[in-house]
Ligand SMILES: CC(=O)N[C@H]1[C@@H](OP(=O)(O)OP(=O)(O)OC[C@H]2O[C@@H](n3ccc(=O)[nH]c3=O)[C@H](O)[C@@H]2O)O[C@H](CO)[C@@H](O)[C@@H]1O[C@H](C)C(=O)N[C@@H](C)C(=O)N[C@H](CCC(=O)O)C(=O)O
């Protein structure tokens with residue numbers, strides 16, 4: 420494809436010919452190849468502009484930059500924002516795949532992954548093949564392609580959308596993280612539907628957002644980039660999130676003003692099963708059972724139904740879809756012998772932890788045990804808050820390691836203890852996560868609910884830049900095997 424065609428729709432100035440055939444779009448000089456265009460991104464650690472000449476020496480024929488760059492032997496195209504340019508160029512390079520599918524974007528602090536799986540489950544029941552891009556990876560049919568980020572770089576997003584369209588998907592659901600929106604990873608196309616789940620303080624500090632306002636403003640970007648916005652009006656932030664929206668708006672929630680409403684929530688439980696039932700009001704009027712526990716599952720299900728309504732699904736598709744949905748690492752039950760319940764959950768901040776613990780408390784466990792740690796090189800406030808929440812809500816907190824990254828695990832645990840000490844909650848520190856899980860299982864009593872919080876779907880533990888394999892399902896199976904219980 421010609422460079423000038425890839426640049427269509429962008430404002431730019433070029434210092435050479437744009438009548439150039441472009442073989443690929445590259446934003447890492449180490450991957451540059453003959454005939455490619457190199458896009459210089461300003462990152463958290465490096466400035467891609469510094470590597471432009473290196474990319475040209477490896478064969479790049481054009482360099483897309485947002486400030487002056489020293490390059491000889493290639494056309495230089497100056498744009499205002501290279502991340503936005505990468506998105507526009509990628510959409511063109513992959514033939515605007517968003518026009519060949521209906522793309523749904525989800526934003527919100529919590530519930531994106533779960534809701535995306537619910538949408539997929541309902542749509543696939545209706546015969547609409549649905550691709551997913553999100554925290555668990557990119558899902559196309561039975562394949563799960565692992566990705567580094569919840570919302571990958573725009574080039575990867577467009578490439579995946581192309582693949583989905585070519586493989587017969589009628590819909591794609593993208594988790595649009597606030598950082599993904601900020602960094603234009605989902606720019607360059609219009610979403611059919613944008614969904615807002617909820618908003619609470621998170622992702623502030625470190626390499627993430629500068630302030631709560633910036634975090635909220637990034638989420639709001641989605642509603643200037645979709646045809647229809649669907650929002651949870653029980654969350655007071657919905658007005659701020661939709662400020663300046665350019666789309667039509669629809670609402671869901673328990674509030675009587677919501678267009679799609681839930682009522683009559685009832686918890687469902689029997690040995691080895693926790694779920695929730697509720698009734699729909701508004702455009703649909705029937706009851707549904709969701710095979711994931713708790714009040715927040717009602718919100719996620721309601722959001723999924725509100726989206727799927729626009730795909731013409733039937734009552735049966737909704738019932739069956741929500742009945743069959745399973746999300747790896749989201750309140751995921753792990754089979755154990757004995758009369759206690761063991762769950763793996765991705766809750767890795769205070770809001771999710773509060774939600775999951777309050778939710779599980781409603782199922783009246785003998786004891787509620789929460790095993791958790793906290794990530795290194797992320798906001799420290801998260802640790803204090805998690806300690807405080809677990810100390811307040813769990814009968815026993817088992818404090819251990821999560822992804823310590825480049826920090827010392829004991830420093831992270833000390834921060835968690837600061838929060839725990841604000842409560843009179845009982846706790847024990849076992850820094851080795853496998854040992855901590857074993858402790859929980861060996862000391863489980865009848866009727867206990869044990870939640871292994873934080874790792875969710877992840878199958879690794881990140882320590883000092885190395886990802887060591889750790890899948891909590893396997894850890895549990897190994898413990899049972901060692902103890903002759905499997
Ligand atoms: C802080 C941040 O957002 N970092 C992301 C970013 O990497 P970076 O900014 O560090 O890149 P960099 O190393 O500074 O390099 C800048 C540029 O120079 C280029 N370069 C660099 C070296 C070289 O020799 N040649 C070269 O060309 C790089 O390829 C890059 O284009 O670009 C990478 C590729 O797109 C991302 O994988 C990476 O996400 C990291 C892993 C990350 O942790 N991001 C978090 C903050 C994040 O994005 N989180 C959100 C929200 C998650 C949630 O909701 O829970 C997400 O969507 O994942």
Ligand SMILES: Nc1ncnc2c1ncn2[C@@H]1O[C@H](COP(=O)(O)OP(=O)(O)OP(=O)(O)O)[C@@H](O)[C@H]1O
Nearest residue numbers: 528529530531532533554715749765766771774775
């Ligand atoms: N609607 C919700 N409101 C509050 N908490 C929720 C909600 N849905 C799920 N949770 C809790 O948050 C955890 C993460 O849920 P999920 O992965 O669906 O959210 P997410 O928005 O994708 O989160 P993240 O950005 O952290 O990946 C769940 O395991 C559950 O404990």
